[in-house]
Amino acid sequence: MIYQGKALCYGDNIDTDVIIPARYLNTTDPYELSLHCMEDLDPSFKEKVKEKNILVVGENFGCGSSREHAPLAIKASGVQCIIAKSFARIFYRNAINIGLPILELPSAVEKIKEGDLIKVDFINGIVENLSTGEKFETKPFPQLIQEIINKGGLINFAKERIKGGEL
């Protein structure tokens, strides 16, 4: 799982209300949600993300509501992966569970500038800034989370449990 793309940067405490406002939560369709992703924070997000699809964000990304519509909207917008200083816990779980790649790597976030070409080696936890030649490393995910990621999310993980004879 290696992703390459340009960085799109935002700050700290980006909450789920601005990622996808509640007025659009009357649908579960990821495409429909993506049409309004981040619009209260940055009305030009939809355009920017076509060119820059690696989100680089600050502390506590995804704080607030538990709405899984938030990572779904981001994923359907074409974002390949998110690098943050830190994630709010429910957003973190939701992203892992739906198979949206995320990494916590504060040192990388501090150095990366919008538009930099970034390469993310998700499995080994390595982020390379190809524009500057800088390289950043983080601890790999714990084993259980690796397993969920490798299966493509919690639903596939669950399917295998059922196939394995449970229920």
Added chain:
Amino acid sequence: MGLTITEKILLKHSKNREISPGDLIFVKLDFILANDITAPLAIKEFKKIGAKRVFDPEKIALIPDHSTPNKDIKSAQQVKEVRDFAREQEIKYFYDGGKVGIEHVLLPEEGLVLPGDCIIGADSHTCTYGALGAFSTGVGSTDLAYAMTFGEIWLKVPESIKFIYYGRLPKWVGGKDLILFTIGKIGVDGARYKAMEFTGEVIRRLPMADRFTMCNMAIEAGAKNGIIEPDEITLEYVTNRAKRNFEVLDSDKDANYSEIYEWDVSNLEPMVAFPHLPSNVYPISEVTNKNITLDQVYIGSCTNGRLEDLRIAAKILKGHKVNPNLRLIITPATPLIYMSALREGLIEIFLSAGAIITPPSCGPCLGGHLGVLAEGERALSTTNRNFVGRMGHPKSEVYLSNPAVAAASAILGKISAPWEVEVKE
């Protein structure tokens, strides 16, 4: 080394012999819930897993409380999906029509969430039930689908932070002010991934309604759960409501905390959170001279829509009129609270003052319906979040306070202290 109440509950619900913070474990769940925004997605994912039946139809609550009474066709469609699923799966605690209340007020009232329980809900304010001495946390819809299938979930055992409050709370100061003060001190990610354990002599005297308010907003500091050890006040609340057995647990004296905060709150004032973060708090004495005029005041939500909150509001509003420059919207959180407020004469006080009463719903809190803000409008709200666009237009503003400040401000037309209004007995 001893264990915190959070660690004890998680240990009892896991297959592990011992646990410590940072461990990833699977825990059995006593109760799970979802609402009309999160359940449709959970149902979709549940169907993908391929299980035919939910793990236990008596341990699941589905509560369409966010967009009900249905605000538009798409919302109606979502509620219908939940209703169809509830019927097909024979979900025992499906609340529809006139039975709907705000989930986090309704479930404790119904005695369905209890001390010692391990609970998850597809709603971030599921942390409210920690006030009963339960481990309770919010998750997303896919987690809920997994939990509906297997009756368990993966969790990371959180570190705990202990908050000890000393002294005696002044008049008009309650749980809302304690939690806003606390979030102001530690920030919106001050307890990220962690358990917030509230204790001390102030908590031991604090009524249940205020305890629910405090644990409700633990998520606003980024916490996994808020929790208060059960005592006589808890047992008095729970005993006649409990629909099943429960277990009272407490923290060991030698339990380990990542941080301990100790505050004397004898001089605490009503607190107001300014836009656009709940941590952006000021004591009311630093706010009243700023002449912050308002277009709307909202009293309600899972944070402050309980009978005790309505009583406080009524005490201040009695014999007064809502300022003609604003709308006052009041939402009793459950049908039972609505009925009690009616019997106690609170609803008459509200209507006489010129307030709007809505049916029990989350509506206004998240800018869904029943009182959405226009561009440039400013609201004071007893709810839990004041993020950009939370209650309507992205260029509207939300301030947060307790119900007493909200009621006084509704009369005076700007953010005001309760003692600025004459209380008419």
